[in-house]
Amino acid sequence: MNWRTGSIDEVMALVAQIPELDKPYPKEEYLNRLEQAQHLIQIAEVEGELAGFKVGYALSDTEFYSWLGAVAPDFRGMGIAKMLLSAQETWIEEQGYKTIKVKSRNRYPAMLRMLLGKGYHLVDMEKASDTPLDYRILLEKNCK
Incomplete structure (x- = not known):
C-alpha cells in the first residue's frame, strides 16, 4: 500500500x-476549486x-x-484513510500552513472518530x- 500524487480523472x-x-x-467543480489554489x-x-483518494486545497496562505x-x-x-490523512498533514505542514480545516457529516461516524483521534477539534x-x-x-487542527 502506498500513495502518490494523482489527477482529477483518477x-x-x-x-x-x-x-x-x-x-x-462534475469535473468543472474540481477545476474551479483547484486550478487557482495550491492543492494536493x-x-x-x-x-x-x-x-482511495484525498483532495485538498489552500483557502489562504495559512489555511x-x-x-x-x-x-x-x-x-x-486497511488503514488507507488514516495513511492518506497523515501524509496530507505532513505535506500541509511542509508547505507552511498553520491550520487544516475539514468538514464531515454525522452520517460518517468512522471519519469523525478518525479525525478526533488525530487531534482535530469540532469548531462549528x-x-x-x-x-x-x-x-x-x-473540524480544525493546528499544524505543528
Missing part, C-alpha cells in the same frame, strides 16, 4: 466506486489498483482545506438539511 474514477458519494461533483491530490494504491476523500469498499479496513456545524445525519460538522 479521483473521478474512484468516486464512481464509492457508494456514499452518490451525487458526484493523493491517490492510494494497493498492488497497483486504485484504492488548508481537506476537501474530499474516500476509500473504495474493497479496500476499507451547518444545518445542511432537516436531518441531523446531514449536518455539516467543521
